[in-house]
Each structure stands twice: as C-alpha cells, then as structure tokens.
Amino acid sequence: MAYALQQLINGITLGMIYGLIAVGYTMVYGIIGMINFAHGDVFMVGSFLSLIAILGLASLGITSVPLALVLTLLFAAAIAALYGWTVERVAYRPLRGSFRLAPLISAIGMSITLQNFVQVSQGARVKPIEAIIPGGIQLMDRGGFAVQLSWMQIAIVVITLTILAVFTWLVTKTPLGRTMRACEQDLKMASLLGIDTDLTISLTFVIGAALAAVAGFMFLLYYGVIDFYIGFIAGIKAFTAAVLGGIGSLPGAVLGGLLIGLIEVFWSAYFSVEYKDVAAFAILIVALIFLPTGILGKAEVEKV
Amino acid sequence: MTALRDAFLSAAVALGLFGPMVGLVTVSSDHGLFLRARPIAVAVIVGLVFFGRLGMLTWRGRNRAEATRANRAFAERITRAGKYVTPVLLLAALALPFSGSRYYVDLGTLVLTYIMLGWGLNIVVGLAGLLDLGYVAFYAVGAYSYALLATTYDLGFWTCLPLAGILAGCAGVTLGFPVLRLRGDYLAIVTLGFGEIIRIVLNNWVSLTNGPNGITGIPRPTLFGLRFSMDGGDGTFAGFFNLEPATIQRVIFLYYVILGLALLTNWVSLRLRRMPLGRAWEALREDEVACRSLGINVRNTKLTAFGIGAMFGGFAGAFFATRQAFISPESFTFIESATVLAIVVLGGLGSQLGVALAAIVMVGGLEALRDFLSFLGDQMGSELFSGIASELPLYRMLIFGLALVVMMVLRPRGLVSGRTPGVSMTAPKEIDAELVAQGRS
Numbered sequence: 001m002a003y004a005l006q007q008l009i010n011g012i013t014l015g016m017i018y019g020l021i022a023v024g025y026t027m028v029y030g031i032i033g034m035i036n037f038a039h040g041d042v043f044m045v046g047s048f049l050s051l052i053a054i055l056g057l058a059s060l061g062i063t064s065v066p067l068a069l070v071l072t073l074l075f076a077a078a079i080a081a082l083y084g085w086t087v088e089r090v091a092y093r094p095l096r097g098s099f100r101l102a103p104l105i106s107a108i109g110m111s112i113t114l115q116n117f118v119q120v121s122q123g124a125r126v127k128p129i130e131a132i133i134p135g136g137i138q139l140m141d142r143g144g145f146a147v148q149l150s151w152m153q154i155a156i157v158v159i160t161l162t163i164l165a166v167f168t169w170l171v172t173k174t175p176l177g178r179t180m181r182a183c184e185q186d187l188k189m190a191s192l193l194g195i196d197t198d199l200t201i202s203l204t205f206v207i208g209a210a211l212a213a214v215a216g217f218m219f220l221l222y223y224g225v226i227d228f229y230i231g232f233i234a235g236i237k238a239f240t241a242a243v244l245g246g247i248g249s250l251p252g253a254v255l256g257g258l259l260i261g262l263i264e265v266f267w268s269a270y271f272s273v274e275y276k277d278v279a280a281f282a283i284l285i286v287a288l289i290f291l292p293t294g295i296l297g298k299a300e301v302e303k304v
Numbered sequence: 305m306t307a308l309r310d311a312f313l314s315a316a317v318a319l320g321l322f323g324p325m326v327g328l329v330t331v332s333s334d335h336g337l338f339l340r341a342r343p344i345a346v347a348v349i350v351g352l353v354f355f356g357r358l359g360m361l362t363w364r365g366r367n368r369a370e371a372t373r374a375n376r377a378f379a380e381r382i383t384r385a386g387k388y389v390t391p392v393l394l395l396a397a398l399a400l401p402f403s404g405s406r407y408y409v410d411l412g413t414l415v416l417t418y419i420m421l422g423w424g425l426n427i428v429v430g431l432a433g434l435l436d437l438g439y440v441a442f443y444a445v446g447a448y449s450y451a452l453l454a455t456t457y458d459l460g461f462w463t464c465l466p467l468a469g470i471l472a473g474c475a476g477v478t479l480g481f482p483v484l485r486l487r488g489d490y491l492a493i494v495t496l497g498f499g500e501i502i503r504i505v506l507n508n509w510v511s512l513t514n515g516p517n518g519i520t521g522i523p524r525p526t527l528f529g530l531r532f533s534m535d536g537g538d539g540t541f542a543g544f545f546n547l548e549p550a551t552i553q554r555v556i557f558l559y560y561v562i563l564g565l566a567l568l569t570n571w572v573s574l575r576l577r578r579m580p581l582g583r584a585w586e587a588l589r590e591d592e593v594a595c596r597s598l599g600i601n602v603r604n605t606k607l608t609a610f611g612i613g614a615m616f617g618g619f620a621g622a623f624f625a626t627r628q629a630f631i632s633p634e635s636f637t638f639i640e641s642a643t644v645l646a647i648v649v650l651g652g653l654g655s656q657l658g659v660a661l662a663a664i665v666m667v668g669g670l671e672a673l674r675d676f677l678s679f680l681g682d683q684m685g686s687e688l689f690s691g692i693a694s695e696l697p698l699y700r701m702l703i704f705g706l707a708l709v710v711m712m713v714l715r716p717r718g719l720v721s722g723r724t725p726g727v728s729m730t731a732p733k734e735i736d737a738e739l740v741a742q743g744r745s
Binding site for chain 1: 317320321322324325326328329330331332336338339343429482483485486488489490492493494496497498500504505507508547623638639642645648649653699701702704705706707708712713716717725
C-alpha cells in the first residue's frame, strides 16, 4: 500500500512533465495537422537551457532558490520559444500546402539537426547536477517503507499546474486564444475572415516550445541528469499521451500525460524496468488501434 | 534596405539561438559542472547568418518565376539524362571491384546495402503510400534470423537467406495487420514504435540475443560451397582457382552478392508494378476510398506491400549480418530508419533511379564528407584548431539533418520528380510528380 502510494506520487510528477510536452504536440496537430517531430528535441534544448541558466546564475552569485527558479524558467522558456519559432519558420512554413510527407520528413531532419547541434555544442556526455531543492516530507512509514514526498515533486506539480492554468486562460479568454481556436476549426475560413494565420501558427509553436522548455526544466530538476538524447524517447511518450488523451484536446493532453506517467512508473515498479519503454509504445499502438480518437477527442468524420 | 533590416533581424535571432547554446558550454570538473564562455564561436556564427541571409535576399531579388522555371528545366534535364544514367550507373557498379581499391569496394557495398533498403522501402512508401518509420525493424529481424539460425543450427548463408526473408516478411504482415486502419502520420508513429520495440526486445532478451553484447562469429557466405578463408587448400575459393588467398576476394564477392540482391529487389519491384498487385498498390496510394468502392481488397493489398517490403529488408539484414560477422542492437536504431526513408524521399517517392542516386549522394557523400572532415582535421594541426579537429566527424549527422530540411524546402518532390504511369492507352507520357498523390494519407 505504502509502496503503491509512493509510485502514485512519482507517477503524477512524471505525468505532469509528459503532459506539458504533450500540450505542444496536440496544439500543433490541432491547427496544421502535422506531427511536430522536433518537439521532443525542443524539450531537450529547453532542458539544456535551464542547466546553463542555473549554472550561470550560480556563478553570478544568486543563491535565493525561488528567484533562481523563476529566472531560469523565464530564460529557458524565452530562448526555447525562439527555437520553436525558428523551427517553424525554417522547416515547416515553406512546406505549407506541399504534399503530406514533406513536412514530416523536414521535421525528422530538424529533430536530427537539433540533437546533433546540442551534441556538438554541449558535448555528448551526460550532464549531472546537484539537487536544487533538497529534502521533503515523510507522509507515512509502514512496514519499514517510508513514503517520501520531496519538495522537488511538490514544486514540479505546483509550477505545472500554475503554468497550465495560465495557458488555459490564454486559450479560452484572450483574443489570441480565440484566433487559435478559430484556426484549429478551419484554417482557410479563419484566413478569409482576416486572421493572420501565419502569425497564429507561429505563436502556437512559440507557446508549445515554451511549455516544452518548462517541462525540460522540470525534467532536469526531477532526474538531475540530462543528455542530448532525452528528447527522442520523451517526445514519443508525450506524443503517445497526446493521442491517448485525444489529439487536439488540451485537457486530454494533460490527462494522457498523467496516464502515461502512471503506467510507466507502475510498470517499472511491478513488472520490469527494462521494458518500460516497450509498455509506452505498446500503449501507443493499442490506443491508436482501439481508441483512435482518444479519451477526450472528437471523432473525425471522413469526407470524400 | 529591407534586405539589410531582415539580415539584422536574422542575426539577432541567431544571437538568441546560439548565444547560450554555443556561447556557454557546460564543462564537467571535479567540483561538478561549470560554464565556459566561447564568444568567438558565437560571433562567427552570427556573422555567417547575417551575411548568409543578406546574400540570399539579394540573390533572390531577381524574378521568382525565373527561379521556378530554372527548377523545372533542371528537373527535365535530370529526367532526360535518366535514360543514360541508368546503364552508366549499372556499368560503373559492375566495374567498381576492378578498381582494386578495398576502400571503394567497401564503400560500394555500404551504398548498395542502402540502395537495396531504399528499394525495399520504396515498395511500402513509394508504391503503396504507407509511411513506414520502423523499416529498420525488418532489417533487424533479417539480421538476427540469419545470425541465430547460422550460429545455432550451423546453417549456411544461402539456406538462411530465404528463411530470413520469410521471417522478416511474416514480421511485416504481423505489424501490418493491426495497423490496417491507420493512415498517414499515425501509421508513421506506430511503425516507429514497432521499430523501437524490436530494438528494446533485442537489447533485453539476453538469453536469445546476447543483449547489448550482440552476436559474434556469424559465418561468411560461400560461393557454391567454396569458402573464402585465408588458409587456402581444398574447399576454399583460393584453393579451387589456384589463387593466392587474400581478403579482397571475399570483399569483392560480398560486393557482387549485394549488387545481385539489390538488382533482384529492383527487378521484382519493377515487375510487380506492372502486375495487378502493383497497380492496386498505386491505386491505393492515390485514393483508398475509390479503391474500396472499385472492389480492390484493401486489406490484402496493404498486407502484401508490408510483407514484400519487409522481406527485402530481411534479405538486406541477412546480408548485413554476414558482412559484419557481428551484430548488436546498436546497428538498428531509429536513425537507420530515418536514413532509409530520407533516401526514398530525397530520391523521389516511387522512382527507382532516384532512390539509387539519393543513396549514392547520402551514404557515399556522407562517407566522403567524413573522410574530408577528418582529413581537414589532420591538416589543421595548429593549437587553435586542434579542439575543432577532433570534433569534426561529429558534424556529420548535423549536416545530414540540415540536408534533409534543405532538400525538402527546395525540392520536396525529390531528385527525380517525373513519373511515368504504369499503364496507359497510348505511349506512356511522363507526368509531373505534383499531380501524383504520393503518400498523401
């Protein structure tokens, strides 16, 4: 029981990270109907940017943890947003209206580029970092197994929920959110009605990349070690989360992220750690075959 | 003036992108990580972006239509030249071993392996329009089938080759069956997942595959029972023909084996295209709903495409295993799938010649680039460049990724962008690839 509770806590923390990445996938898919293959790598870049910011702040002598967290978050999100914008501008916009495979191939190319760019510029070795927020609280101690809830996990959940609340407000209450939803419903009609669709798509990528950078920061906080390859697996899992929750649906992405996080953690705890990625991929396949619209998604009507 | 402003903006964006990532390097030390500044590198990159953008805008200042026309003329030239390119390439491929250079024969073998994989994947992606991002899985199934059969049951290469193909084909059908309903991007992601699952299983099923350590001592192929071993004597190639035993004989033999296999793949797919099955594939690629309403069995058509494509992947895998004599899961990562798909797409989906050209450019070009870079690294022995020199080969994949993006932006339809219909009333006429819905869904 205590063991399961611990896994539940870990799973929710991990699920929050996946959910944040999944939002980026689901937004882009909702608007332009393509899988942004490089999104996982933007997450990885965000993670590296956070690492650089933390080290930079430490060398500048800023020791206040809350201030350092906020500054790192802002820095990583801003630069990652620039990466998201550039990826869209360079690799996707010229291909809009091209045949279906072209943007996907271009996205794969962008993903390889980003991975190797980070490998070349920051080195291929793993980057370990000390725990920034050490300690935690002990929830219960039963049968020699202590259930730990670390401050780090609390911070991750709180930051994620705050960011998601802001993001939900952005999408549902602001003019920008309205144009985004309009573009999602019908891109051509939206442009006919005077919406700058190129700008809206760019902003979608910017927001998605910023959220991915926040997720990258959380990943760095949670695991304390990153390398240039984390984006690939995390990206696939987040995409699985987006599909599971119903692609195009924002609450669905977060829900799917939580589910994937929980499944991965419980699978590792009760079955085998080696096959935890197989579990995630198997869920993806099963979800796509038996539940192609996802949990909260809308059924797509095929018109001939 | 707008060009100048635009270039300044680009430089500012580049500063934002590369300032932190390139300018501040995380370096490990005994006391944990610390940052090292590299302002010169950032300045160089930002400068390059500024002048690159300025140059591009000035160059593009001329008429856009002219550029399009030039592009079209280039495509026509390639198509017309195609008639002569095919026999020349074939002759060059046949004659390559006579150069006597081990390096070129090895490189040729590598390129031909990718050409074969490209032609195999072309059946699935180019003809049937099913986007497969996990093609390396079948390559792996073929390689491990041969390796395990040969090392466990002591079977020869030529016995195992069909078995490896059949097993890979079965894997293809097994994967194809559950994903019949999926289309486009979803299909791509599922096949990618399948490829990763195969790799993870190979990595962790230690009792069967020996895990990450891989399988060693995979036997080499024989020529009608003649072995290629160094000791000479009876039953070896050198002994039978009274030659001095040399490694190059085996290398050249392997080269002709893969050349034969690749040509077989090409021949089979060209023949299949003219058969009802091949026509059904192409019809399926163009419009699935129309196919169904015309009574084509969509399920069987898709499964045969998956199965036959996977079979050729399996053949290539068996060849890979016998050439390397050692395989491990590391050889079957996603990057291999991406490379093969990139070859098919860059060549122009559905075009056999295009795939061959793209494989030569991508794999041969990549290898040539690697040699060039390490040569450049050797030359720049100075203190300043010694750090860059050791890193130079790392840039290989970076350039590869950028090349994918640039190719897609400039020529999304690939190198060979004209298509000849498989069937027509009068003499077949070349049509532009823009009119073909390759891989649309």
